[in-house]
Amino acid sequence: MRDGDRLKKNRRSASSSVARSAWPAFLTAHAVLVSEVERRLKEAELPELAWYDVLWALERAPKRRLRMHELADAVVVSRSNLTRLADRLESNGLVSRERCDDDRRSSFAVLTDAGSEMRKRMWPVYRAAIEELFDDHLSADEQASLRAVLQRLLEAAAKAAAPQ
Amino acid sequence: MRDGDRLKKNRRSASSSVARSAWPAFLTAHAVLVSEVERRLKEAELPELAWYDVLWALERAPKRRLRMHELADAVVVSRSNLTRLADRLESNGLVSRERCDDDRRSSFAVLTDAGSEMRKRMWPVYRAAIEELFDDHLSADEQASLRAVLQRLLEAAAKAAAPQ
DNA sequence: TAAGATTGATGAGTCAATCTTC
């Protein structure tokens, strides 16, 4: 059997003081959904999700470029990891680097046309997966309240992580 | 909740955009929350979250043991990755392996006393993080409906991933 | 001295191939 066949079950069943917490379900749902999305991208011979994130962040940015640390924040990835990720994207021609004139310590990651094309090729597959695995099972109300809840958690975490 | 929210009911994100989808927030929230949990475990000089998952799965299991493939399903990890993970746990004395008599292809991962101790040391730190980052920001109702939603997604994904 | 980014070394994850047992 290949390792691709996996992540299909949920055996979590909380049993103590977090018995009513949605946290275990949150972790499991994320793992299962993301791995299924990744499976579909791979099946379509497309790059992984992290690449999409970077390409999309650059696409939205002014002049299709971001400083490396801005990009790292945008895609929620560590600095050194992003350097390596950008290396791979660059060697595949999807991103290029440019010097930053006002602050020469910094460098820009710039989306290339090929990068933009790749994102457009990935999107239908990614969108279909999101719809089929996520959106189709939630009402508009549920989407809205889920977003609100997640947003709240995100803001709280930002405070908790950087108190000073 | 505002009254306007009640008017837009039952609208599945029918044809179009994922503009209202909670999916991006779902990905970001997971990344931020998990990395903060990992940061706290590391700060307390404790093993990473994946270790906790394995130790806890074994703790709950009959005779504190599971076959490798059962364990892989329980913690939502690929087979070969679990072999490596179990290797590390074993070399740290937290888990041991035993032959399985009824099916000698299979092997058990068994929780050691040291493993049980380690889980007990991790739990207060982990629990505090879950509470502070997650539970404290959700009402009981929100926890319940969040769990229900995530559970639904999980079941749908199981079907989508294994259609036959 | 600190911020921005990168690198080298090392640890962890993944895929395909393998071994054993059913």
Add this chain to the structure above:
DNA sequence: GAAGATTGACTCATCAATCTTA
């Protein structure tokens, strides 16, 4: 042949140290 688990080779992630510019 197929299931259960592991291994080898490779890719990717992470940490501390480094280089450059502010």
